Amino acid sequence: MEITYRRSRPDRRAEADALVAFLSGHDWPFHGTPRVSADQAARWISDGHFDGPATRTFWMTADGEDVGLIRLMDLGDDETPLFDLRIATHHRGHGLGRQALTWLTRYLFDEFAEVTRIEGTTRQDNAAMRRTFLHCGYVKEAHYRQAWPTDGGPAHDAVGYAILRHDWRTGTVTPPRWDDERDLSGPTA
Ligand SMILES: CC(C)(COP(=O)(O)OP(=O)(O)OC[C@H]1O[C@@H](n2cnc3c(N)ncnc32)[C@H](O)[C@@H]1OP(=O)(O)O)[C@@H](O)C(=O)NCCC(=O)NCCS
Numbered sequence: 001m002e003i004t005y006r007r008s009r010p011d012r013r014a015e016a017d018a019l020v021a022f023l024s025g026h027d028w029p030f031h032g033t034p035r036v037s038a039d040q041a042a043r044w045i046s047d048g049h050f051d052g053p054a055t056r057t058f059w060m061t062a063d064g065e066d067v068g069l070i071r072l073m074d075l076g077d078d079e080t081p082l083f084d085l086r087i088a089t090h091h092r093g094h095g096l097g098r099q100a101l102t103w104l105t106r107y108l109f110d111e112f113a114e115v116t117r118i119e120g121t122t123r124q125d126n127a128a129m130r131r132t133f134l135h136c137g138y139v140k141e142a143h144y145r146q147a148w149p150t151d152g153g154p155a156h157d158a159v160g161y162a163i164l165r166h167d168w169r170t171g172t173v174t175p176p177r178w179d180d181e182r183d184l185s186g187p188t189a
Contacts, residue, residue, distance in 0.1 A: 008057040030126040097132040124157035133161040
């Protein structure tokens with residue numbers, strides 16, 4: 001399946017309608033809002049959620065169908081970009097997530113020369129997203145216990161991944177130094 005990427009321009013009526021249809025037409029079980037109403041989606045658009053000075057959104061299109069949405073955030077000076085990735089329900093599990101993350105990683109490093117790292121956070125039980133991170137060279141850097149609230153139920157853990165420009169350029173993976181507490185020194189009792 002050949003994928004093309006095009007920037008979404010939600011200030012145009014047809015684009016806004018397409019965004020509303022996409023967001024409200026699928027379930028997002030690992031997002032804070034698993035079912036997005038058309039009203040909610042329209043509010044996000046008018047609040048500048050998808051386009052603005054530090055935000056860009058791209059459609060992934062295959063055979064004329066919008067199959068995925070990539071939202072890039074915190075773009076600009078001295079920021080570490082973040083992203084949100086949403087694949088249409090019936091297209092999940094066919095490699096589009098991997099293609100999207102590969103594409104957005106290259107886009108961000110090519111487009112923003114000052115960016116040295118890209119970050120993403122997801123729910124701990126989002127196996128598909130976590131495997132997508134690993135496939136694309138991202139490394140787990142953080143585990144936030146009970147940091148992902150749910151409606152009524154117990155909070156989930158959240159996990160943070162990132163990729164370094166250096167690793168991306170050289171095809172390497174630099175692990176975090178998890179054992180650094182060994183180096184701590186302080187007053188002894
Ligand atoms: C998470 C998401 C982006 C992944 O994209 P995808 O197209 O479904 O995933 P891919 O087919 O590219 O597969 C990527 C990896 O996940 C694995 N995977 C796919 N679906 C899976 C599932 N349901 N359970 C466990 N692993 C799964 C694949 O085997 C692959 O792993 P591998 O590279 O080790 O073989 C997509 O499923 C999605 O949009 N989900 C809903 C929205 C969401 O959760 N977004 C993440 C917000 S941060």
